[in-house]
Amino acid sequence: MSAANSNPAPRILVTGATGRLGRLLVPRLRERGAVVRAFTRQVANAAALADQSRHERAPFEVAVGDLEDRASLRRAFEGVSHLFLLSPIVPALAAQQIAAIEAAAEAGVRRIVKLSGSHWTIEPPGRSLSGDAHARIEAALAASGIAHRVLRPNAWTQVVLARLAAELAAGDVLHAPPGLPRVAYIDARDIADVAVEALLNDADDAPPGPWVLTGARAVDHGELARIAAGLSGRPVVAEPLSPQELAARQAQAPSPYIAQVHAQFAALIGAGEAATVTDTVERVLGRPPRRIEDFVAESLAA
Numbered sequence: 128m129s130a131a132n133s134n135p136a137p138r139i140l141v142t143g144a145t146g147r148l149g150r151l152l153v154p155r156l157r158e159r160g161a162v163v164r165a166f167t168r169q170v171a172n173a174a175a176l177a178d179q180s181r182h183e184r185a186p187f188e189v190a191v192g193d194l195e196d197r198a199s200l201r202r203a204f205e206g207v208s209h210l211f212l213l214s215p216i217v218p219a220l221a222a223q224q225i226a227a228i229e230a231a232a233e234a235g236v237r238r239i240v241k242l243s244g245s246h247w248t249i250e251p252p253g254r255s256l257s258g259d260a261h262a263r264i265e266a267a268l269a270a271s272g273i274a275h276r277v278l279r280p281n282a283w284t285q286v287v288l289a290r291l292a293a294e295l296a297a298g299d300v301l302h303a304p305p306g307l308p309r310v311a312y313i314d315a316r317d318i319a320d321v322a323v324e325a326l327l328n329d330a331d332d333a334p335p336g337p338w339v340l341t342g343a344r345a346v347d348h349g350e351l352a353r354i355a356a357g358l359s360g361r362p363v364v365a366e367p368l369s370p371q372e373l374a375a376r377q378a379q380a381p382s383p384y385i386a387q388v389h390a391q392f393a394a395l396i397g398a399g400e401a402a403t404v405t406d407t408v409e410r411v412l413g414r415p416p417r418r419i420e421d422f423v424a425e426s427l428a429a
Contacts, residue, residue, distance in 0.1 A: 310346065
């Protein structure tokens with residue numbers, strides 16, 4: 128894949144800049160010489176980002192606003208050439224992101240990279256609230272006429288396995304989803320690395336269509352336990368959660384909508400939908416995805 132960059136200093140508006148992926152993406156873009164403008168709702172977040180930017184070498188800007196505020200969107204897009212589109216899963220997800228696409232078109236933005244849902248939440252349609260929302264956004268993006276790339280990451284390592292470090296610190300039991308489904312976890316750092324290439328390689332020669340991002344292989348919690356045992360010398364084992372325990376975890380979601388979304392994700396993962404492996408990360412980056420063994424080692428160290 129071509130590494131040529133037709134615009135050596137694009138001005139990139141990053142929505143979701145203060146989130147898990149945005150905090151990885153922003154410094155990577157600036158290291159490559161891009162001018163980054165972070166779009167955030169919180170003045171306090173903007174101040175923190177501005178303070179951080181003083182220690183970075185590339186230009187950094189902050190736009191305070193909201194995806195539902197058309198005036199703030201118009202201001203945010205002034206002078207912007209590229210957009211990285213990411214926002215939290217909420218009932219208004221489609222309306223918010225489509226508003227950003229429309230504002231980008233009005234501003235003459237040249238390229239959009241959208242962080243979408245996992246492929247298995249979107250196709251086939253009708254089995255995931257968030258997947259259907261992302262499908263509507265992808266359709267609006269295709270209709271916009273703006274050059275774009277859609278990224279569909281598989282289950283995020285740092286999200287789906289967020290409890291791993293705490294469970295390893297507490298003892299030798301990993302609580303696994305029922306049925307021990309296999310998952311091709313994708314490291315958030317690989318997602319950020321791919322996003323950089325998708326943004327900066329305006330004339331990329333990749334085939335059209337979404338980039339489905341996965342890890343190099345699918346593993347279940349039994350294998351995660353064996354990896355942890357081998358690294359630690361401890362008798363780590365995987366114990367599947369009961370359906371009742373899984374439901375209790377899902378009930379801890381911040382809203383009934385998110386609880387329903389998480390339940391849909393869990394059902395699809397449990398059915399093996401997240402086990403498919405692609406070679407997209409290696410094709411884009413020229414290296415394999417980060418190894419799940421390394422994430423387990425990081426979790427043990429934490």
